[in-house]
Amino acid sequence: MITQKMKYALKALLVLGDEAGKAEPVALTIEEIARRSGTPKRFLEHILLEVRNAGVIASTRGRSGGYSLIKKPVEVSISELLRLIDGPIAPLPCLSRRAYQRCEDCTDEASCRIRKVFAEVFWSYLVIIESLTLADMLRSDKVAEQVLGG
Amino acid sequence: MITQKMKYALKALLVLGDEAGKAEPVALTIEEIARRSGTPKRFLEHILLEVRNAGVIASTRGRSGGYSLIKKPVEVSISELLRLIDGPIAPLPCLSRRAYQRCEDCTDEASCRIRKVFAEVFWSYLVIIESLTLADMLRSDKVAEQVLGG
DNA sequence: TTAAAGACGATTTAACCAGTAGACAAAATT
């Protein structure tokens, strides 16, 4: 499960992405982003700060300040955002590339059967999620409807 | 990330699976399973209880009691175990089949762009992990080595 | 009947999630 915080981050980026796609985009205040995305304003502050530090959005302070998207949507990786907000994606610390950690109880990583089996699943999963970008979300209404529920 | 508890559950099942594959398998005590799997004994109690209630293993009480695998390894689904120990697999509650929950802030599920994009990733992922069983883990040493680390 | 096992509920400690509050800094308007 992704966290609520991640959902808020995505919603905020959708708002900023929609704005950036307009004819004459303007910077949006936290207040406005919070309103449009349905996010608690004070909480959104923290989220936007992290996203800004990652170089995805930019902020200007003072009157007529606000936030705007500075990366092209196609360059905003969902998996990177996940790592930023929710932490490592890998099912096991010993399978994470960016946040590798040896399992403290593991005697021999190469022969670990748990690692081995999750590695296979994980690589397949990674290929899929690494290819996802904000652009995919922004134009997702154009995607053909599929049966989802149940 | 899967929890430590899930790792312990898998390790315990590997121990019981290995035992079940022997010529003359015997029931193993918690003590023995804890020793072989490197799991805290008192914690393992709770884990084995849950796994037993799911019908994967059986227990006998009293002297010469213990645990043994009662399902065939090929019938022990890793994804079911994940659901049992760690909860829903889906990235969003509104994408879970078994633990479906509407996102409380969601106005229209069908048009939710977050849901839509995660749905695609999730279904692909599900296909892979749903096919995994304990049997795959038990014979995973036969799997060709692949480069994992980094 | 007693020792060896599992069953089960209560408690604990630390971390994390989701959110709030207050003080501060910058920029534009007046």
Next chain:
DNA sequence: AATTTTGTCTACTGGTTAAATCGTCTTTAA
């Protein structure tokens, strides 16, 4: 220059979960 509007940053809080541990009870074989 003062004021207002914005973002920045640190700290805190209440609730939940993870990872155990503890004590007690029940079952069963020797």
